[in-house]
Amino acid sequence: MEELVVYILYSEKFDKNYTGFTSNLIERFKSHNELGIKGYTLKFRPWKVIHVEFFDLKSEAMKREKFLKTGSGRKFIKILFKNNS
Incomplete structure (x- = not known):
C-alpha cells in the first residue's frame, strides 16, 4: 500500500506557505x-518542510490538504509555525 504525505512548506525569504500532498x-x-x-512554488524558492502528516488513503490526504487551505487550516498552520520557530 502506498503511503501519502500531506506537507507544508515555508519560504522564509518571502514569508509564504505552501501545502500539498504526495506519495514521494x-x-x-x-x-x-x-x-x-x-x-506557484517556483517564485518563492528556497522552501523548507515545516510539517508532514502521513495517510494510508488518498481520500484522507486530499481531505486534510483541502482543510489546511481553508481559513481554519491557515490558522492551524500559523500556530504550528509559531510554536516551531
Whole structure:
C-alpha cells in the first residue's frame, strides 16, 4: 500500500506557505526547490518542510490538504509555525 504525505512548506525569504500532498516527499520537495520550471512554488524558492502528516488513503490526504487551505487550516498552520520557530 502506498503511503501519502500531506506537507507544508515555508519560504522564509518571502514569508509564504505552501501545502500539498504526495506519495514521494523527497522527489516532490526536489521539484519545488530545484527541478520545477513552472507553478506557484517556483517564485518563492528556497522552501523548507515545516510539517508532514502521513495517510494510508488518498481520500484522507486530499481531505486534510483541502482543510489546511481553508481559513481554519491557515490558522492551524500559523500556530504550528509559531510554536516551531
